[in-house]
Each structure stands twice: as structure tokens, then as C-alpha cells.
Amino acid sequence: MVRSKLDPGRSYHHGDLKEALLKASLELVSEKGPHGFSLAEVCRKAGVSVAAPYRHYRDKEAILAAIAVAGFEQYYEGAAAAVAASSDKTFGALSALATTYVNFAIANPSRYRVMYGSDLSKAKFPELYATARRAFDVVFCVVEKCLIENGKSSENTYAMSVSMWSHCHGIAMLCVDGFLREIAMDERIAELVGLAVQSFVEQIKST
């Protein structure tokens, strides 16, 4: 492969292999799922040797972490947009957010599972948790607004936000792990999200 030295974006053999590997990884994980995902096949997809990734990522875990970070960022964009697009900034925004959350998981089941189920420690991948935290803050802000606008103390905002997150995460996880498909509820996900939001609303109104 001959490359011009006047082509600054491209390095020796490949030119931004790091990005190409991430792209191939995102594709492969969507195709084969987290369990079928292998670094070797990513390399084949990217057309490089199996040793090539180690110049750009510490190990397989680091690539999974990159997938996870990309996932949280992608979700964050959608979540922020959903809240921004909502005319009602309290319960309406919360409903839009919950729907966005679960829809993201359903649209990207394998990525979603990598995001949460890869045993990626905070010590090794602080960026991952920072990105996840940024995504969580969207819920936090909406919940806080719900509490304040309804004349409630906001001291419980954190716990209430985690509770709402948990509820959506439970729906999303059961769904992507196949436990709602198998128990015959796949076309009623919207109903479940509705119940989650409703129970949250009733809880705020009653306390």
C-alpha cells in the first residue's frame, strides 16, 4: 500500500485505525451480540492483523469500554433532545425521557448490554462512568423540576431519579434479554413505560 506523505490524516498503513476498529466493533457487536463478539473478527473486518489493535486499545475490555462510552453518548444526545423537544418540562418531559430510554435499548440491544454488562470497573474506565453520569443527570434535572413544580421538597431528588432510572432499566433489560418476548409482552412495552411513569407521577403527587 503506497500512501502520499502529503496525506496527513492517514498514518502508516491504515490511517485512523482506532476509529475504524471502533466502527467495526460497533457493527460486529450488533451482528453477533456481546457473546459472539471477538477481537479477532473485528480485525478481519478492519483488514488488519490481530496484533494491530493493541497499539490503540489496551485490550479487549478497552474496546468494549469504547463501545459503551459511544452508547452512553448516543443515548445522551437523544435524551437531551427529547427533553428539549417536550413542551411540558415536568411530567411530559419525564415521559418522553422514559420512552427515549427504553427505545434506545430496543433499537440497540447488543450495545445496551455491553454498556451495562461488561464488568468495566470505574478504576479502569473512569470516562465510562463520567459519561453514564452525564446521561443520568438528564433524569436528575427533570425529576428535580417535577418535584419543585409540584411543591415538594427536592431533597429526595437523587433517590427518586435512581428509582426512575431503575424502573426504565428493568424494562429495557428484561426486553433485550428476551424475558418479555418470551413471556409475551413485546408489543406492550409502551404500556409498561406508561405504567412506570404513571406510578412515579402518583408517588410525587401523593407525598
Added chain:
Amino acid sequence: MVRSKLDPGRSYHHGDLKEALLKASLELVSEKGPHGFSLAEVCRKAGVSVAAPYRHYRDKEAILAAIAVAGFEQYYEGAAAAVAASSDKTFGALSALATTYVNFAIANPSRYRVMYGSDLSKAKFPELYATARRAFDVVFCVVEKCLIENGKSSENTYAMSVSMWSHCHGIAMLCVDGFLREIAMDERIAELVGLAVQSFVEQIKST
């Protein structure tokens, strides 16, 4: 190894290797987690060759399924006992059930992840989903009682039960996957379970 022919419980070399492999698998998955779990190491633990398991389990997936089934059964026992021990058979039982659910996950994090995150299809492992369904039925019955005793229609029992399950599952999953530990909420799990139950109660009372 010499064995008497008068010893009927023990077969050729090992004697109930199937059970021994399951036991070793349960230990190993608890030690190393779902990602560190390997069939080869299970064989080393059980003192047999790597080919030995294939006489008793179709493949690695089948052993994971056996772990999952054992997990759902163990949880089921605890859940049924918790409901039975509760004097209040409606919201009190529901609260006990939710606590039992999340505590099971926290006490057996790796097993819990195998139960839900192993991509075990209903087609290949119908027994797994039958056992999971049995566990779900405990929630279903309690939720039904909650609705009826509070003068509500029970036509929504199924969706409400799945909603409650999702909420607990979300808390449990975020916890075992390390997302509550990292966001500093590990000693407030009971509070989260309390909020989940409370939101459910308010929802029933208000509809």
C-alpha cells in the same frame, strides 16, 4: 479407581458427574463471574477431562442454563417463603417479595447475571422459562390480591406485575453490574426498594 458393582449410585469413574459439574459450575461462576467462567476450569475443579461434560450437557450453554434454572428455583423458594411468612398478604407481602428479590440478586450477583444475561433461548431451554415463569407467578398472585383487596379491577394484573418485576429487576441489575456502587448508592438499596413499593402502592390506590 476401583468401584464395587454393589454400589449402584456410582457409575463408572465418577458417580453422578452431572451433579458434580453443576456444583463446580455454581462455585466457579460465583468466584470468577460470568465472564471468567470456563468449562475447562469446571472440569479441573471436578477432576475430569475436558471432554467429560459432553456426556451430560449438550454444550457450555446447557450448563449455564442449568445454573440459571437452579437460580430461579432457589429464588422461588425464598420468594414463596417470604410471602407465606408475611402477615399482611397484600402490600406487606409485596414489600417482602421485593426485598427478597433484590437481596437474592445481591447475595448471588454472578448467578443472577447468568440467569438473565446468557442469551438462553426459550426454544433450546424451555425448562428455564418455565421455572422463571413459576417465579413470576408469585408476584402475579400477590399483585392480584393487592388489586382485589383494594377494590380495583384485576384485568391489569399482568401488566402491573411485569411493571413491579421490572422495577425490582432494574434495581438488582444496576446493583450487580456495579452502577449503584459507582454512583454511590450501595448502602441505600433498601431505600430504593422502598420507593419502588411505595410508587406501586400509590399507583394502585389512585386508579
Added chain:
DNA sequence: ACCTGAACACCGTTCAAGT
């Protein structure tokens, strides 16, 4: 600096061969 080729340890699975 970036990538390849070859090597190593490890794993899942199969199959002929042993008891």
C-alpha cells in the same frame, strides 16, 4: 510510530479409543 508474523496459553467441541 504503526503494523505484521509468529508464538504461546487457553478455550469449546469432536471423536476414536479405552474400561
Added chain:
DNA sequence: ACCTGAACACCGTTCAAGT
């Protein structure tokens, strides 16, 4: 019927060697 030994394809990781 149950298990072993050997084999095969595959994977993650390392490292000397190439450009």
C-alpha cells in the same frame, strides 16, 4: 454407558521484526 487423550479451530495477548 462413561470417561480419556488427542486433535482441531478459534481466541486474547505478547514480542521481535519489519516499514
